[in-house]
Amino acid sequence: MAGLILSSSALADQVYKSVDAQGHVTYSDRPTTAGAQKTDVVVQHADAREAQRLAKERMLLKEEDDQRSKKAAADEQVKAKEDSQKKQLCDNARRHYNDMKDAGRIYTVAADGSREYYTDAQADAMRTEAKRAMDAACGP
Numbered sequence: 001m002a003g004l005i006l007s008s009s010a011l012a013d014q015v016y017k018s019v020d021a022q023g024h025v026t027y028s029d030r031p032t033t034a035g036a037q038k039t040d041v042v043v044q045h046a047d048a049r050e051a052q053r054l055a056k057e058r059m060l061l062k063e064e065d066d067q068r069s070k071k072a073a074a075d076e077q078v079k080a081k082e083d084s085q086k087k088q089l090c091d092n093a094r095r096h097y098n099d100m101k102d103a104g105r106i107y108t109v110a111a112d113g114s115r116e117y118y119t120d121a122q123a124d125a126m127r128t129e130a131k132r133a134m135d136a137a138c139g140p
Contacts, residue, residue: 017039103123
């Protein structure tokens with residue numbers, strides 16, 4: 001006779017395994033056919049401490065996921081703001097370059113309201129600088 005050693009958290013129950021004509025296997029606590037085989041099954045009952053540990057672990061993992069989600073959302077918001085600022089800088093630099101490029105003569109207004117025109121060399125240097133600034137802000 002075979003002996004069965006059980007821990008305090010595991011119990012053995014007897015079940016019957018039977019196979020019908022179509023080959024379907026059925027397990028039951030009572031024999032469903034005359035040829036049902038009797039089998040001992042070890043059933044472990046839940047350990048309250050382990051269940052509590054697992055619940056705490058799931059809670060901590062959920063909190064970590066929530067923190068990651070919040071950080072990702074905040075990072076995305078920061079990136080969207082940076083992208084918007086970069087686009088605004090690019091638009092301003094492009095507008096300035098096009099104004100400089102399309103202007104026939106470039107001038108500044110003096111304190112008395114009169115125009116002081118730049119030389120062609122100075123204007124060309126200003127256009128070159130505006131183009132460089134636009135390329136830096138927008139990419140080449």
